[in-house]
Amino acid sequence: MPTNGDTAGAHTPLAPAVFVTGKGGVGKTTVAAGLALAAAEADGEAVFVEFGDAAAGRRVLRDRPAGLEHVTLDPAHAVVRAAEPVFGSSTLAKLALDNFAMRPVIRAAPAIRELGVLELARRLVSEHPGKRVVFDMPATGHSVAWLKVARQGRELFERGPLYDVCARIEAELLSEGRASIVVVTLPERLVLSETLGLCDTVEDEVGLPVDRLVVNRVPAAPSPQVLEEAQALRDGEVAEAAEALYSLLRIRQTVREEVMDALEDTVARHGQGRERRLTLLPLANKAPNGATAARWLDEAGAT
Amino acid sequence: MSRPEVIVCAGGGGVGKTTTSAALALCLAQQGRRVLIVSIDPARRLADAMGVEFGTQAREVALDTGKGVLFGLMPDPDNALRTFIEVLFAEEPDSIERLLQNRLYRVLEAAVPGIHEMVTMTLTWRASVEHDIDVVIVDTAPSRNAIDFITYPKRLAKLLGGRAVGWMAAMGRRSNIGIEDRMGRVEKLLVRALGPAARDVAGLFAEMARVRDRFITLNEHTSELLLHPSTQYYLVASPTVAARDDVEFLIRKLRSLGVQARAVLINSAFVPPRPWIETLQAAEGVSDALLESLADLQHEEAVRQRATEQVTASFLAKHPDLTQLLLPYIEAIEPRAIVRAVAAELGQSSLGVLSDPVR
Numbered sequence: 150m151p152t153n154g155d156t157a158g159a160h161t162p163l164a165p166a167v168f169v170t171g172k173g174g175v176g177k178t179t180v181a182a183g184l185a186l187a188a189a190e191a192d193g194e195a196v197f198v199e200f201g202d203a204a205a206g207r208r209v210l211r212d213r214p215a216g217l218e219h220v221t222l223d224p225a226h227a228v229v230r231a232a233e234p235v236f237g238s239s240t241l242a243k244l245a246l247d248n249f250a251m252r253p254v255i256r257a258a259p260a261i262r263e264l265g266v267l268e269l270a271r272r273l274v275s276e277h278p279g280k281r282v283v284f285d286m287p288a289t290g291h292s293v294a295w296l297k298v299a300r301q302g303r304e305l306f307e308r309g310p311l312y313d314v315c316a317r318i319e320a321e322l323l324s325e326g327r328a329s330i331v332v333v334t335l336p337e338r339l340v341l342s343e344t345l346g347l348c349d350t351v352e353d354e355v356g357l358p359v360d361r362l363v364v365n366r367v368p369a370a371p372s373p374q375v376l377e378e379a380q381a382l383r384d385g386e387v388a389e390a391a392e393a394l395y396s397l398l399r400i401r402q403t404v405r406e407e408v409m410d411a412l413e414d415t416v417a418r419h420g421q422g423r424e425r426r427l428t429l430l431p432l433a434n435k436a437p438n439g440a441t442a443a444r445w446l447d448e449a450g451a452t
Numbered sequence: 453m454s455r456p457e458v459i460v461c462a463g464g465g466g467v468g469k470t471t472t473s474a475a476l477a478l479c480l481a482q483q484g485r486r487v488l489i490v491s492i493d494p495a496r497r498l499a500d501a502m503g504v505e506f507g508t509q510a511r512e513v514a515l516d517t518g519k520g521v522l523f524g525l526m527p528d529p530d531n532a533l534r535t536f537i538e539v540l541f542a543e544e545p546d547s548i549e550r551l552l553q554n555r556l557y558r559v560l561e562a563a564v565p566g567i568h569e570m571v572t573m574t575l576t577w578r579a580s581v582e583h584d585i586d587v588v589i590v591d592t593a594p595s596r597n598a599i600d601f602i603t604y605p606k607r608l609a610k611l612l613g614g615r616a617v618g619w620m621a622a623m624g625r626r627s628n629i630g631i632e633d634r635m636g637r638v639e640k641l642l643v644r645a646l647g648p649a650a651r652d653v654a655g656l657f658a659e660m661a662r663v664r665d666r667f668i669t670l671n672e673h674t675s676e677l678l679l680h681p682s683t684q685y686y687l688v689a690s691p692t693v694a695a696r697d698d699v700e701f702l703i704r705k706l707r708s709l710g711v712q713a714r715a716v717l718i719n720s721a722f723v724p725p726r727p728w729i730e731t732l733q734a735a736e737g738v739s740d741a742l743l744e745s746l747a748d749l750q751h752e753e754a755v756r757q758r759a760t761e762q763v764t765a766s767f768l769a770k771h772p773d774l775t776q777l778l779l780p781y782i783e784a785i786e787p788r789a790i791v792r793a794v795a796a797e798l799g800q801s802s803l804g805v806l807s808d809p810v811r
Binding site: 235245249251304335382393398400404 | 464465466467555556593594607610611614615616619637638641642644645646647648649652692693694695697701726727728729731732735738739741742745746749751752755783784785
């Protein structure tokens with residue numbers, strides 16, 4: 150069963166656009182799918198958005214309810230589509246960008262694709278008023294960079310059509326109350342310390358609060374009674390075997406304690422004004438699908 | 453210098469790729485080789501596991517390597533663009549100044565997919581010459597797109613050789629950027645869209661056009677290390693459907709680059725034997741609660757074994773020629789204890805690379 154962190158009370162409600170981010174392999178897609186399924190359940194309709202490749206989403210969204218739309222945004226084609234209003238028409242956008250000289254620029258130059266994808270994301274959210282749109286962000290450190298692109302673009306362009314694109318993305322998609330950031334992490338010392346850095350970056354440089362910190366696959370604490378018994382058995386006939394069990398349980402206990410300390414530290418460090426709500430999801434023998442994640446998140450009050 | 457042997461470890465997220473790469477490096481060093489492990493993964497995991505700090509220089513790793521030598525290199529991704537510019541414009545300090553002033557630089561600094569990887573490969577090349585390295589292990593970023601960087605230098609070189617750079621550079625040399633009659637239609641469209649930033653964009657392209665040749669040399673280093681026929685690709689998975697799908701994806705991607713994966717390493721595939729569980733189960737006076745914990749441990753093992761069997765069967769069916777190597781699931785507090793344990797397992801494995809001396 151999931152347990153909430155120390156922070157009591159209900160979670161702040163999620164905004165219409167939810168960006169689920171975190172390192173690769175932490176279960177981002179499962180959490181994103183869980184949030185989208187829970188929203189579809191509660192509101193009748195929701196949208197789940199993936200970047201590039203739809204396989205991961207299909208895996209966790211088996212038996213997707215009719216009210217849940219599954220959208221894939223392809224970064225490779227985002228730029229020309231997003232640029233249509235910049236150039237005035239799709240024909241002019243193609244003329245300017247989809248030519249032998251500019252194609253390599255778009256393929257190689259950073260930030261352009263990201264801006265294109267964000268613009269498509271903005272349109273997607275505005276085309277689905279009243280619906281929760283959950284974005285399963287790409288699995289790298291770049292996903293935070295993605296969110297920063299609009300602000301930097303606005304500062305760079307000063308005015309003109311590209312400035313307008315950036316300003317609109319910031320105002321309509323990435324402003325407080327319109328977007329929620331959900332960070333997913335694992336109960337491992339090293340992954341956690343990176344996650345904390347990620348949260349700081351999102352809050353300080355993107356200017357959006359981290360509304361949820363979801364810690365996935367939290368192992369249960371070993372029973373103190375069993376630990377004590379194993380310790381006592383180390384003096385008996387099965388000393389060697391008892392020692393092996395005792396040291397394994399101690400490892401699990403220590404790892405869990407370290408994680409809990411680190412989590413407490415996170416909440417404490419950012420107590421001012423706003424809290425990062427902790428949601429702990431359990432370690433299960435079988436990887437959860439979207440529906441299971443939805444149930445866990447719901448029970449934890451995180452949806 | 454003779455070219456070092458290169459092993460690239462790729463895989464999806466959360467499969468323990470960094471630990472596996474580190475273990476592979478340690479194992480090779482213990483066999484007497486001069487090894488360099490390079491992490492592209494913008495993570496502190498390798499640092500923690502091996503005592504390597506962020507930096508542009510390779511440092512010797514604080515692990516018992518026996519008769520071999522092990523260096524670690526982990527460039528800081530936050531400084532990637534800066535390092536890239538410093539390497540690329542080493543002979544043009546004025547250009548460095550101008551680029552750092554360019555407002556576009558700040559945007560690029562935040563979103564530099566590919567640049568970090570390219571810088572890392574350049575620094576790898578440099579470090580392997582400096583330390584006379586004979587095996588390089590590259591730990592890629594934990595993502596399906598992690599090996600996109602292999603083709604990135606080529607894309608960038610194409611850009612620099614392309615017509616857009618010529619236009620932009622020419623625009624940058626003009627004193628005032630505005631719509632001019634002699635411009636082509638596409639140029640006019642671009643200048644209009646970019647607005648006041650056209651000057652910064654043009655300036656950046658003008659600087660890049662200046663170092664095109666040096667860039668192409670850097671690009672060759674990356675290709676030489678990563679696309680050389682002798683470079684080996686190891687795919688790292690764990691016994692999960694997601695990790696298996698990531699490996700399948702990477703196999704297809706590598707094939708499209710004309711590269712055959714050498715082996716799949718399945719991490720955390722089995723729990724090392726625990727004869728003590730049965731000893732305790734047979735012992736007298738053991739409480740029900742303890743027996744239940746032992747049963748839980750056995751259940752965990754069984755679940756892991758079943759998951760591993762499914763993943764290995766699936767790989768075997770699709771890629772009968774692909775070597776699969778199962779690695780143990782190690783529980784420990786210190787990352788380096790895990791690295792040591794996996795290295796010991798790899799040392800006993802039948803993977804050819806681990807026993808073949810270089811040439």
